Amino acid sequence: MMPEIIECEEFEELSVRVSALLEDGELRLDERITTKGYLAAAMKGGQITLRATKYVGTIPLTSEISVRVKPRATIANLSYMLVRSGIIPTAISGFSRGYLPRFTAADNVEKIYGRSLIDGAKLIAKRGFMKEYIRPPNPSPWRGRLLASDTIRRHTAKGVRYRHEFDHSTLSPSTIENIALKAALYQTKRWFHENDRRNPIIGEAKAILHDLWPVADWKGRRSDLVSRLAQRIRTLSPQLPHYRDPLWASLLILQSTLPEVGFDGFVRLDSLIVDIxxxxxxxxxxxxxxxxxxxxxxxxxxxxxxxxxxxxxxxxxxxxxxxxxxxxxxxxxxxxxxxxxxxxxxxxxxxxxxxxxxxxxxxxxxxxxxxxxxxxxxxxxxxxxxxxxxxxxxxxxxxxxxxxxxxxxxxxxxxxxxxx
CATH class of the missing domain: 3.90.1570.30 (tt1808, chain A)
Structure with missing residues (x-):
């Protein structure tokens, strides 16, 4: 269930009923918000009065209620401004908002979405990497699953009636999803190694990459991998919902792009909070x-x-x-x-x-x-x-x-x- 969204503008006050912020009888605000000063809070007349500060974006209060702070000035392309300014927005990992599939090129996407990628990849590793039947490039004879109908159909189309050959595939984790995840993890690890060597993300990425050793490396063009990944995300099985967010993060990192912050749509990504x-x-x-x-x-x-x-x-x-x-x-x-x-x-x-x-x-x-x-x-x-x-x-x-x-x-x- 999507959280309730309350809208306001920068530096505007809004009142929230206390009951909406109670969990198991206790007042609990998301600690990522209370420690960062994204909203100023005060108690007035039995209600909690929140005042938006200089930040804009969708800010979670609890798992059921959030505040969307809009810029006072109409901004046609906030993502373009972010890229040109070099200011790093805060990505709240695990809390998503919707974006239209419009992206802007940036050179620091790893820093913004690296944490989301790592956390999502950890969950995938815990539940197990997806597998599917894949034809190996240099198959060994008499291995894998027999695909007689596919073999006959292929040769019949060429007018070949008999062929002493067996076509087969092997159950493998080297799917496009896992290959893209591995490539994005390598890119993230490399970025932090060059720009922030003391960040613990480097060690976490190494551990996940160790688990991904059976997955093949991508040998083709990066653009082809991005194109195939974009297609696979849209047809991802409902049985693999834990793959969706880290794959979107992988797509952004592999393309070095940011989502168009000012628009809402159907792509679910980490909520970005911007010091406008x-x-x-x-x-x-x-x-x-x-x-x-x-x-x-x-x-x-x-x-x-x-x-x-x-x-x-x-x-x-x-x-x-x-x-x-x-x-x-x-x-x-x-x-x-x-x-x-x-x-x-x-x-x-x-x-x-x-x-x-x-x-x-x-x-x-x-x-x-x-x-x-x-x-x-x-x-x-x-x-x-x-x-x-x-x-x-x-x-x-x-x-x-x-x-x-x-x-x-x-x-x-x-x-x-x-x-x-």
């Missing part, structure tokens, strides 16, 4: 860096290289999200704000960044909601010019929107007060 504000910030920085490089500018993350707030003390530092340089000198600052409009405190914060880093041009980047447009805010008495730029996340073509955003940044750097 961090994705927005990193995505803008990546896009701007690529677009401004041909114009002689470099774009850096001020959070990684903070600047001192005071010139005579380094106790306090400033951390602008986007630092724009030319010829090694800082020329402008931008702060990504995933909110409809910056507040007064936000303006003071950016002005303090500009003062500390000695620049006269700066501003905000916010998602465009409805008819919001980029605009010039004004100039302070000390000569600091502040702008408010918008980036539309709801457009069908994010590349075109990134080009427009970069053009507005170039206008800001040139001192223009009008934007497109």
């Amino acid at each position: 504000s961090s994705v927005f910030e990193a995505y803008l920085r990546k896009e701007l860096a690529d677009k401004l490089r041909p114009h002689g500018y470099t774009v850096e993350d001020g959070n990684k290289v903070p600047a001192p707030f005071f010139i005579d003390a380094r106790i306090f530092t400033v951390h602008p999200d986007i630092v724009i340089k030319k010829d090694g000198k800082i020329v402008a600052l931008l702060d990504a704000k995933y909110k409809p409009d910056p507040k007064e405190q936000d303006r003071y914060e950016v002005l303090s960044f500009m003062d500390a880093m000695g620049v006269s041009i700066g501003g905000f980047v916010c998602p465009a909601i409805e008819n919001d447009t980029s605009r010039y805010l004004g100039e302070t008495a000390s000569g600091k010019r502040l702008v408010s730029l918008r980036h539309d996340l709801s457009v069908a073509d994010p590349v075109v929107e990134s080009d427009r955003f970069a053009q507005n940044v170039l206008r800001m750097l040139a001192g223009d007060r009008t934007f497109i």
Whole structure:
């Protein structure tokens, strides 16, 4: 039975009756949620009030009730933003949600879906690997199951009436499902060995691969394996439900793809929880860096290289999200704000960044909601010019929107007060 889904938007409050969260008379929330801060909880008037924080996605509260947190801004392609930003979403292993079969290429799928693959493969190993009758490539005579009808049919089709030959197959675990599982495990183990050698997933993958030694390695093209696996998943026997999730994880890993996060459909995969504000910030920085490089500018993350707030003390530092340089000198600052409009405190914060880093041009980047447009805010008495730029996340073509955003940044750097 599918869990009940309660929908809300980021930073929105919702009330849940206590009885819905009781299991055997005790209040039990999924520990993966309570320890990560995906939702803030408080008790009010006999009800538990939950407040969505900066995360979006389908978040399980118990086995029977979940909360789907939607982004405040309409985002046409969240998976594309994830890939471009490099931000790793959290995959809650064992809790699935639906996706349409739309995928986006990524280079860190092993980190996201590796745990799901390992856990699913462990369950398969515990229950036993599936087998089917397979014709071996170099069969030994007089072994396996006699398939007289198949042999006769094959030769009759060629006009051969008599043939001194027996056709046979052998019960083997070298099915496409197990071969793909083995290939995905090898790829996951290799990725973690290269990027995170201390992760226990490496040892777990080795143990499962040891159990898979009777399964043949795939010798053909990777694309052929992916194609055959996709066909077999859709026709998987109802008697093998424990194979379905790890095979979908294998398909994603072998293709190096992420599911299209913003859509719901019939493909069941681990629920992804996304820190949308961090994705927005990193995505803008990546896009701007690529677009401004041909114009002689470099774009850096001020959070990684903070600047001192005071010139005579380094106790306090400033951390602008986007630092724009030319010829090694800082020329402008931008702060990504995933909110409809910056507040007064936000303006003071950016002005303090500009003062500390000695620049006269700066501003905000916010998602465009409805008819919001980029605009010039004004100039302070000390000569600091502040702008408010918008980036539309709801457009069908994010590349075109990134080009427009970069053009507005170039206008800001040139001192223009009008934007497109």
